[in-house]
Amino acid sequence: MSTAADDQFYREYILDHYKNPRNYGRLEHPDITHEEDNPLCGDIVGMDFQVREGVIEDIRFHGRGCAISQASASLLTERLKGLQLEDAKKITKDDVLGELGIQISPARIKCALLSLKVLKVGAYGLAGDDEE
Amino acid sequence: MAPRTIDVAAVRKDFPIFETGIAYLDSANTSQRPRQVTGAMLEYFEKYNSNIHRAAYRIAEEATVRYEATREKVRAFINAASTKEIIYTRGTTEAINLVAYSWGRKNITSGDLIVLTILDHHSNIVPWQILAAEKGAEIQYVDIDERGELLQDQYAELLKRGPKLVAFNLVSNAMGTINPAREMVAAAKKAGATVLVDGAQSTPHQPVDVRALGCDFYAFSGHKMLGPTGAGILYGRRELLEAMDPFMAGGDMIRTVRIEGTTYHDLPWRFEAGTQAIAEVIGLGAAVDYLSELGMDAVRAHELEITEYAYEALSDIDGLTVYGPPPSRRAGVISFALEGIHPHDLATIADRDQVCLRAGHHCAMPLMTRLGVPATARASFYVYTQKDEVDRLVGSIQEAQRIFK
Numbered sequence: 352m353s354t355a356a357d358d359q360f361y362r363e364y365i366l367d368h369y370k371n372p373r374n375y376g377r378l379e380h381p382d383i384t385h386e387e388d389n390p391l392c393g394d395i396v397g398m399d400f401q402v403r404e405g406v407i408e409d410i411r412f413h414g415r416g417c418a419i420s421q422a423s424a425s426l427l428t429e430r431l432k433g434l435q436l437e438d439a440k441k442i443t444k445d446d447v448l449g450e451l452g453i454q455i456s457p458a459r460i461k462c463a464l465l466s467l468k469v470l471k472v473g474a475y476g477l478a479g480d481d482e483e
Numbered sequence: 484m485a486p487r488t489i490d491v492a493a494v495r496k497d498f499p500i501f502e503t504g505i506a507y508l509d510s511a512n513t514s515q516r517p518r519q520v521t522g523a524m525l526e527y528f529e530k531y532n533s534n535i536h537r538a539a540y541r542i543a544e545e546a547t548v549r550y551e552a553t554r555e556k557v558r559a560f561i562n563a564a565s566t567k568e569i570i571y572t573r574g575t576t577e578a579i580n581l582v583a584y585s586w587g588r589k590n591i592t593s594g595d596l597i598v599l600t601i602l603d604h605h606s607n608i609v610p611w612q613i614l615a616a617e618k619g620a621e622i623q624y625v626d627i628d629e630r631g632e633l634l635q636d637q638y639a640e641l642l643k644r645g646p647k648l649v650a651f652n653l654v655s656n657a658m659g660t661i662n663p664a665r666e667m668v669a670a671a672k673k674a675g676a677t678v679l680v681d682g683a684q685s686t687p688h689q690p691v692d693v694r695a696l697g698c699d700f701y702a703f704s705g706h707k708m709l710g711p712t713g714a715g716i717l718y719g720r721r722e723l724l725e726a727m728d729p730f731m732a733g734g735d736m737i738r739t740v741r742i743e744g745t746t747y748h749d750l751p752w753r754f755e756a757g758t759q760a761i762a763e764v765i766g767l768g769a770a771v772d773y774l775s776e777l778g779m780d781a782v783r784a785h786e787l788e789i790t791e792y793a794y795e796a797l798s799d800i801d802g803l804t805v806y807g808p809p810p811s812r813r814a815g816v817i818s819f820a821l822e823g824i825h826p827h828d829l830a831t832i833a834d835r836d837q838v839c840l841r842a843g844h845h846c847a848m849p850l851m852t853r854l855g856v857p858a859t860a861r862a863s864f865y866v867y868t869q870k871d872e873v874d875r876l877v878g879s880i881q882e883a884q885r886i887f888k
Contacts, residue, residue: 361828361886392827392843393857415857417825418887459831 361418362453368422373429376411385473386414389461394420396465398428400474405436412469417462419455424466426450431470439470487781494777495867506838506872511656511684511816511863513706516770520709523769524762535761536735536752550761553768554751560771561682561701562692563718567750570724571764574715575683576606578702579650581717581754582679583610585727586700587648590677593619596646598676600625600633601853602655602662605846607681611650625651627853631658631807638667642674649676653685657847657861658807659790659816661685668697677723683707687865688786688814690779693718705763709866710770714763717754724750731756774866782866786815789864793817793873797862800880806859815864818845821880824887826860832886833879840876 378384378399386397394416401409410432412424427447431439447467448455455463495501497517507515527549531542535550554566563569572578587610591597597611601624615622623646625638633651642649649671653664664680671678679700685691687708693701700723705714719727729736729747733756738746747753774782791810794817797803802822807813821829826842833840841861844851851857862876 361832366887390844390848392825393851395857417827419828456831459827462827 365418365422365451365453368425369418372412372421372425374411374425374432375413377413378409378411381411383474385469387465387469387472389416389420389465392417392462394462394465396420396424396469398424398466398469398473402436407431407434407436407439412466416465417459419451419459420462420465423447423451423463424469427466427470436474439474442467442470487778489777489781489785489866491785491867491869495869497773498867501867504837506836506875508862508864508868508872508876509839509841510687510865510868511659511707511814511861512841513712514687514709514865515867516709516711516766517773519773520711520766520769524711524766527762527765534758546761549765549768550759553764553771556768556771556775557716560691560775561686561716561718562694564694565721568718568721568724570717570719570751570754571759572702572715572717572754573713573760574704574706575604575681575702576704578700578715578717579607579679579681580610581730582700582702582719583614585730585754586677586723587611587614588618589726589728591615591618591620591647595620595648596641596644597622598625598638598641598646598649598651598671599623600651600662601627601849602631602633602658602660602847603650603652603849604656604681604683605848606683607650607652607679608849611648620647624849627660627850630809631655631660632812633660633662633667635663635667639670642670642676645674646671646676648679650679650681652681652683653691654688654814654816655807655847655850656684656816657845657850657859658818659813659863660807661689661812661814664698665696672697684814684816687774687782688779689783699723705767705770708770709773710767711763713760714767716767721750724754727754729753729756733757735759777866785866786864786868787811789868789870789873790815790817792870793862793864793876796873796877797880800877800884802884803880806854815868816861817863818859818861820856820859821883824883826858828887829860829880829883832883833876836875836879836882838872838875838879840879 381399382402383400388395396414399411531545533543535547554569678698680698682703686703701718706712736756794810804820806818830842
């Protein structure tokens with residue numbers, strides 16, 4: 352059964368980011384590297400950052416998991432590349448969810464926000480709050 | 484006498500939830516509950532709500548009688564020797580923790596071997612890990628072959644080392660594998676081990692006879708067998724239970740309490756401290772009645788038919804891998820993976836079609852690690868499952884493949 356809701360949930364560009372992730376892989380000499388997982392569903396996202404004079408010069412992510420977690424990570428790296436660290440700090444969960452542009456059910460919020468947790472915990476040493 | 488069969492259409496009329504149009508394929512997680520169960524609980528709340536074992540008035544007496552009546556129903560259902568061997572718990576997890584705490588702390592010492600299996604649920608792993616860490620005991624896990632069946636040779640080798648305890652599930656919740664429990668218990672007993680069988684996934688789905696099985700402890704949950712959450716059972720052989728200290732201490736489990744010390748109540752109440760889940764236990768009694776009426780041979784036959792149907796339908800799908808043994812050696816559980824589609828994405832798409840499908844590690848992370856997957860999708864069946872629900876699952880899978888192509 353095909354419904355409009357399915358196609359809206361798995362929008363074309365989310366599937367595109369899932370199948371063709373941007374900035375995927377590892378950096379050889381990262382200044383910061385951090386990985387987080389969601390044991391409940393086995394999603395893993397890790398990020399490598401190269402930082403010069405307060406700017407995220409290069410970034411790569413790696414991991415595996417559902418379309419939402421991996422597309423969200425891919426989208427976030429696009430946003431972070433070339434950004435001032437100070438500005439990156441200001442990215443909120445609403446920004447990340449807004450960028451995905453779809454209704455995320457409570458059960459899938461953790462998938463959508465896993466990459467933000469990597470950013471917060473890894474790059475900034477902020478407490479990683481389990482966003483619900 | 485002709486074997487009984489299940490009239491699924493009639494059964495489904497007892498489950499109002501199906502009026503919502505869902506295809507419910509997650510009964511290994513928790514089952515649905517018929518009106519007979521919710522009705523029995525409602526009747527308690529509305530007609531004789533009161534506490535058990537203490538008040539002298541009529542409705543409290545009725546509550547006590549109905550609460551204790553479940554014990555006899557459960558005893559007969561699993562063919563225990565006495566109601567003294569039937570302990571109410573909140574569920575399988577609490578039952579296993581009770582044994583790990585009360586029996587384990589008294590009997591497991593440094594250097595002892597505990598044998599578990601890679602198929603076990605976390606609730607039959609973690610309590611033993613805690614105990615082993617505390618006592619300096621060793622745990623070994625029996626591995627599986629490529630069909631998801633326990634390596635009996637490896638098990639036999641481990642038994643030669645004289646384990647103090649052997650604990651395993653009769654049916655794997657994650658793969659559906661039915662373990663050769665009778666043979667495994669007999670071998671463990673011969674090796675001198677105490678044996679606990681986790682019956683969470685077997686008791687709801689096939690006839691169980693704990694005396695024929697020969698185990699020392701047997702644990703299961705009410706909510707997977709048409710009963711409510713919050714009521715489960717620990718069966719223990721009487722001589723073992725008699726020698727065990729209480730797990731929880733407080734009201735109702737004592738005989739006399741003096742400042743100088745306390746004497747404990749007789750079995751089974753010694754292990755039932757505090758105000759009990761009265762409505763839930765009464766509901767569990769109604770669930771046992773319901774299943775007994777259907778006949779557990781008929782329940783198993785129905786599930787086998789659905790499982791064979793689903794196994795064939797799923798195996799026909801390109802890019803789909805089914806884990807575990809063939810239908811004749813598995814319970815009504817099918818775990819599978821879809822190439823290129825994470826189980827959670829599949830579950831979300833299925834949910835749009837009102838198909839309730841489990842995705843995750845099924846509280847069996849060691850098994851997921853062993854299979855080399857982070858998670859699987861799992862469909863599981865019960866007395867009310869009809870082929871149409873399996874067809875709807877197949878439709879959802881095809882839809883997911885279309886979206887992710």
